[in-house]
Amino acid sequence: MNPGDRVRVERAGVTNEGVLMPSSTPDHLVVKLDGGYNVGIAREDADVDVLESDAHDVEAAQSESAESEIAFDEDLPTVSLISTGGTIASTVDYRTGAVTAQFDAEDVLRAVPDLAGRANYRGRVVTNILSENMTPAVWKELAEAVAEEIRAGADGVVVMHGTDTMQFSASALSYMLDTPVPIVFTGSQRSADRPSSDNVMNAVCAVEAAKADAAEVLVCMHASTSDDACALHRGTRVRKNHTSRRDAFETVGAEPLGRVEYDTETVEFRRDYAERGAVDLDVGLELNENVDLLKFTPGFDTERYAELLRSADLDGLVVEGTGLGHVHTDLIPVLEDLVDDGVVVAMTSQCLEGRVCDRVYDTGRDLLDAGVVEAGDTLPGTAKVKLMWALANRDDPAEAMRRSVAGELQERSVPWT
């Protein structure tokens, strides 16, 4: 029995006939039915008859499957799976021994037979890149693709994305889209060929979240090192806080918005969220990419950067300052010159937790006098994305940086919590 064979599989009283496809898990057979639908069948207790050996060209069947429509079950919601690449859509490249992204959305269905029966799926590939290569241009393509899927009737969208910059793309879509349905980013910290891979559970939980009620841009990844649940994080408050752990993603400064139990398939929310259908779909693709993020640390060469910043002709600058939002005193006049030239300069903190407050110390007060805007407790990376959006979409982008637009800034009057 090999991929390409025509087989008949009987299990638990159900018979499926079609072409055996490669499966990424030893526990499941994947059979491509004549209608083009890939079905995953548990190998245990399954009876397989090989009807014809090597009956089909698997590669052709796979490429065909990439364009095929999936059998529609009107009792199930429709979830669009959008692939952008990354580990969740990758296998080991035996040429280099490393992992490259090379799957499309239909392949994910094949790789994760557990997704079958949970929804009607629409598959779509926006790009196929490791997420360190994500750019604002791709965010726009992705936002457009998500919007098209929602217009086409998707009840929820799952975005498969590399984990390196998932939080930035999730932030970008949080600002670019008003959404009546959930948009759930998921990915994988360990590729499918590893026994500890998190790709199946994350994908399954993301689909369950896409069927649930929170019509927000969410990130769905392992909640702990166990395989029992995924956490649902608001796209603008989440951060990859570990290079390799499966539970690397954390909501900063708050509890995650919700949780998906893997076994029971229940989705719970712990805080208020935007409800499904509460807003109409709205898309704003404009971003001003002329924004930089500057991290200040001791030994910072003010002269070198003064030159860079003056010649860069920026429209926005996010500063990742120290503590409550500080930089060396020598840098303040440089920032003041930028503000005087019309650049929006927003202050965040490299502490990551807690809010910026520039009213406490001399340095901070000098920064405020220079026209630097406090971004509250907005994460530095989120602030960069937000500023790109605010410059292109708001009359007063500086004021926008002080207020929450997509849950990125928790309103509190007192910095001492």
Next chain:
Amino acid sequence: MNPGDRVRVERAGVTNEGVLMPSSTPDHLVVKLDGGYNVGIAREDADVDVLESDAHDVEAAQSESAESEIAFDEDLPTVSLISTGGTIASTVDYRTGAVTAQFDAEDVLRAVPDLAGRANYRGRVVTNILSENMTPAVWKELAEAVAEEIRAGADGVVVMHGTDTMQFSASALSYMLDTPVPIVFTGSQRSADRPSSDNVMNAVCAVEAAKADAAEVLVCMHASTSDDACALHRGTRVRKNHTSRRDAFETVGAEPLGRVEYDTETVEFRRDYAERGAVDLDVGLELNENVDLLKFTPGFDTERYAELLRSADLDGLVVEGTGLGHVHTDLIPVLEDLVDDGVVVAMTSQCLEGRVCDRVYDTGRDLLDAGVVEAGDTLPGTAKVKLMWALANRDDPAEAMRRSVAGELQERSVPWT
């Protein structure tokens, strides 16, 4: 009874006579004895006789006290208190309503009467700046001052430091000094005029740590939001992870090295540490300041930075990459050019937790091929300081970045923990 009065104070059978000094706490009187020693006396049950009103100029007495020798108790260890400024040495500036640094080390003794009786103190002011204004030049002055105090017989050194960049200064001293005694950084997240100030407990715990056995550069700050204990963090693994909380400082990727119980004054260590007296004092003040830290995030303008990096004539560059240590593919040739020009380029991760591993994905392998050095799980800020030191002190600074020098890099073969 006012500051400047000559007073006699009797309490619990002990009589002290001298000049009443301003006290920052309502619970304590501070009396400057004729020998120049400031003694703190609990106000409760104290009998005070004013011997002469307005007998002394308090300002003169304070400046005199800055130079005074403190009464020596040969049964107690000697701890040097070195002040660099920051909140722990500050009071509210009523002119601006903000907090400015304006105290010296002797003033800290006056502000924290609880320090009395724990050690013989030597006081010293290296500088008086908010720590966002710290520079490598001040690190050198500080390292020299610490070394002088150790040569003069200090059994331990406490460095009072602003919290914004304390982790950078602690890292710098970790590399610049081989120390036979504890060097304990402490500071304050809330100034002394606030009811929630942490300055007293942090200072007391730091002195206790300076008397203990771990001859390392440590950071001593609140372990939790309670006033029960301080955590002792290794200088190269600690990070200020919150803008305002008193327990903002955390050891990244490990448990803190130890803990000081405030009530019982006990110091406990949970992991191996360098023992008191195990090494002789050695000081290396050379740093190569021609090092930059570059944080890569999506939307990074490679062209702009390529120009900056090429013209900057750097000797070292620490990259704060994404995930396991990645940047956009377009940036890799720019880094390769730098390496070819002799710049040491070290990769760290903005995830902060977990180690860099560039053998897994194409991008990482390309970075290794370009000659970029993996800095393991060294924190990006620590890596910047370490590279300044390695370039000036090691024949093969690139190799030094791969190995632990001062506990900054936890050796582990597998990135998937």
